Amino acid sequence: MLPEWKDRVAHWIYTLENEFYEPLGDIALEASMTYDMLSPEAAEQLSYTTAAPGMNWGRTWEYGWFRGDITLDERAAGQIIVMDIRTGGEATVFVNGQPFGTRRAEWVKQAHHYICDQVLTVSGTPGAKFHLLFEAYGGHDYPESPMGAVATGPVRAGDYEPRPECETRHTTGHTTYGIWHEAAYQLWLDVTMLQDMLSVVEEGSLREAEIEAALEQFTLLVDFEQPREQRLQDYIRARDAIRPAMAAHNGTTAPEMWAVGNAHLDLSWLWGYRETQRKVARTFAQQIRLMDLYPEYKFIQSQPQSYLICKKLYPALYERIKEKIKAGQWIADGSMWVEPDTNMTSGESLIRQVMHGKRFYKEEFGIDTKLLWLPDTFGYSAVLPQILKNCGVNYLTTQKIFWTYNGSDKFPYHHFVWQGMDGTEIISFLHMDYATPMNASTVHGHWKNRVQKRNIDKFLLPFGYGDGGGGPTRDHIEQALREKDMQGIPKVKMASPQAFFDACSEGGRPSNKYNGELYFQCHRGTYTSQAAVKKGNRRSELALREAEIWSALYQRVVPYPAATLDACWKEVLLNQFHDILPGSSIARVYQEAAARYDHVFRETEEIISKVTSAAAAGEGKTWFNSLSWDRDVIVKTQSGYGTVHIPAMGHTSQINEDVPE
Numbered sequence: 001m002l003p004e005w006k007d008r009v010a011h012w013i014y015t016l017e018n019e020f021y022e023p024l025g026d027i028a029l030e031a032s033m034t035y036d037m038l039s040p041e042a043a044e045q046l047s048y049t050t051a052a053p054g055m056n057w058g059r060t061w062e063y064g065w066f067r068g069d070i071t072l073d074e075r076a077a078g079q080i081i082v083m084d085i086r087t088g089g090e091a092t093v094f095v096n097g098q099p100f101g102t103r104r105a106e107w108v109k110q111a112h113h114y115i116c117d118q119v120l121t122v123s124g125t126p127g128a129k130f131h132l133l134f135e136a137y138g139g140h141d142y143p144e145s146p147m148g149a150v151a152t153g154p155v156r157a158g159d160y161e162p163r164p165e166c167e168t169r170h171t172t173g174h175t176t177y178g179i180w181h182e183a184a185y186q187l188w189l190d191v192t193m194l195q196d197m198l199s200v201v202e203e204g205s206l207r208e209a210e211i212e213a214a215l216e217q218f219t220l221l222v223d224f225e226q227p228r229e230q231r232l233q234d235y236i237r238a239r240d241a242i243r244p245a246m247a248a249h250n251g252t253t254a255p256e257m258w259a260v261g262n263a264h265l266d267l268s269w270l271w272g273y274r275e276t277q278r279k280v281a282r283t284f285a286q287q288i289r290l291m292d293l294y295p296e297y298k299f300i301q302s303q304p305q306s307y308l309i310c311k312k313l314y315p316a317l318y319e320r321i322k323e324k325i326k327a328g329q330w331i332a333d334g335s336m337w338v339e340p341d342t343n344m345t346s347g348e349s350l351i352r353q354v355m356h357g358k359r360f361y362k363e364e365f366g367i368d369t370k371l372l373w374l375p376d377t378f379g380y381s382a383v384l385p386q387i388l389k390n391c392g393v394n395y396l397t398t399q400k401i402f403w404t405y406n407g408s409d410k411f412p413y414h415h416f417v418w419q420g421m422d423g424t425e426i427i428s429f430l431h432m433d434y435a436t437p438m439n440a441s442t443v444h445g446h447w448k449n450r451v452q453k454r455n456i457d458k459f460l461l462p463f464g465y466g467d468g469g470g471g472p473t474r475d476h477i478e479q480a481l482r483e484k485d486m487q488g489i490p491k492v493k494m495a496s497p498q499a500f501f502d503a504c505s506e507g508g509r510p511s512n513k514y515n516g517e518l519y520f521q522c523h524r525g526t527y528t529s530q531a532a533v534k535k536g537n538r539r540s541e542l543a544l545r546e547a548e549i550w551s552a553l554y555q556r557v558v559p560y561p562a563a564t565l566d567a568c569w570k571e572v573l574l575n576q577f578h579d580i581l582p583g584s585s586i587a588r589v590y591q592e593a594a595a596r597y598d599h600v601f602r603e604t605e606e607i608i609s610k611v612t613s614a615a616a617a618g619e620g621k622t623w624f625n626s627l628s629w630d631r632d633v634i635v636k637t638q639s640g641y642g643t644v645h646i647p648a649m650g651h652t653s654q655i656n657e658d659v660p661e
Helices: 003-019 181-196 206-221 228-248 273-293 304-313 315-327 347-365 384-390 440-448 474-482 497-507 531-553 562-575 588-614
Strands: 019-028 030-034 063-071 081-086 091-095 099-101 120-122 129-137 176-180 256-262 300-303 331-333 371-373 397-399 415-419 427-432 460-464 491-494 513-515 622-624 631-637 640-644 650-654 656-659
Touching: 003 091, 003 181, 003 206, 091 256, 091 273, 099 273, 099 315, 099 397, 120 331, 129 273, 181 206, 181 228, 181 440, 181 474, 256 440, 256 474, 256 497, 273 300, 273 304, 273 315, 273 415, 273 531, 304 315, 304 562, 315 331, 315 474, 315 531, 331 347, 347 384, 347 531, 347 562, 371 497, 384 427, 415 531, 440 460, 460 497, 531 562, 531 588, 562 588, 622 631, 622 640
Parallel strands: 256 300, 256 460, 256 491, 300 331, 371 397, 397 427, 415 513
Antiparallel strands: 019 176, 030 063, 063 129, 081 120, 081 176, 091 099, 091 129, 415 427, 622 650, 631 640, 640 656
């Protein structure tokens, strides 16, 4: 395409993006600030003041509750009505008392994302009323570096000084409601897809010429310098004109990208756990609404810990999720309680991760999970295949092994048999990203840049914003739908990861095998950073072992404290999350982790003391042995020293006092 035409197309696309939204009026907001974790019902009882545009707010760890009301007038009749929320800060949106979605963080650059995902109604009715409530996060500081978003190198004294906690971070803008012009948005999706395709198709090809002609025709048919109603008609005509370029199909050998929506949600990382709880509401509510809009859309969410947050804090939203799981849109899978570190976590804990995870999926949703979903864990122990197989998990998928920005070796396969240290095998697939866009060049790039060139014709493609949750937007889903069979890029099919593995198995077992640990060479220091959390992990694992042994052996003396032990184990499993135990999070995360360990230590000490005291009631002394083998121990007595022989995992009151001092 000649530079003049290329520049013209870019200008037309930029102008078109400003045509999506037509404001109808401001939403008058009032605000109240708090540091407390509140339900929407409790937040409504706070004392509110007017929050005019330009108001500064957002102290460290603070939350701003904003509320306002909308009453639609005649201009809204039959229109799609949306909001443009400008409170500042990432926010949970509630409409008429129910979790509704999210106002995304500032790093989501496309401004229209704030608007097009906030569809209040698709057929505005004059007189309709909406009560709006936003819980927005004030924020916090963490070290940043010119070399990257988060400081990963040495931080000298004085290099990082956090802002004063009373300093504000956000300024409110004009929060409005208005009409969403779907015709402009759909045309924008088409032309940006074609524009992106030019970076993919062969230079000088017939396909390139076809796309260039379609884009040029778009600029000739759309006249922005006329009234809105005429512009909207132009958008419809332009879509019809470029339809042949959008409808061109692939040949018989096109690869398939099996796409699934994903909102990788770190349970703690650059934020504390209380912020994670709010991220759960934002993310889950947003994805439910997208499922309502797109029946073919499928979304995976792992980690029962995040479901438990939703069940406890947002029960109505949790019920909606259960409905979507039954409908096959929401994919509840992953098999482990959290996505844990697998290097420092003990074998017992890894089994508990699977046991608690699979039990939750079975009891809550009636699902027997067969897939381990660990996209961001920092390496995979060689004991995992044995543990997984014996727990009924047959598949592993991740992408982290392909992170090689420190010059590490490229892993040679995507689809392979992973053989553990005892010879146990599970089928594995390594995709390439857990937070990917769905534009044509990205989809094409994932296939083109694969390391395994043969014996593979399908590829797993999780898409959507991640790390801090959020997940896919309408853009992602609309792009995926256009890419079902578009000439020049792989075919995109929305499906669950389990369906992907089932389809791959039709061709037999993978031809490649890898034996031993899936060692992750990229991240360093994960065995040593934040030593206190590592010590706490091992101490808590051993403390729970002791408490369980004595509680099981003497449950006729003291009732077995199943609920307490279950709750303690889940605290430990949470602390094994892959950004907590390895030491890659902010300071607040480790303060929270230490508090969890202290709670576990107190509970287990109380359990052990209660059980052993009851078991040893009576005169004399009793010695206990929690090890798996007999022990002969020298003990001090009133007359000197003696020896006791204590059976494995047992006790004795018998002493031999014939030991010279």
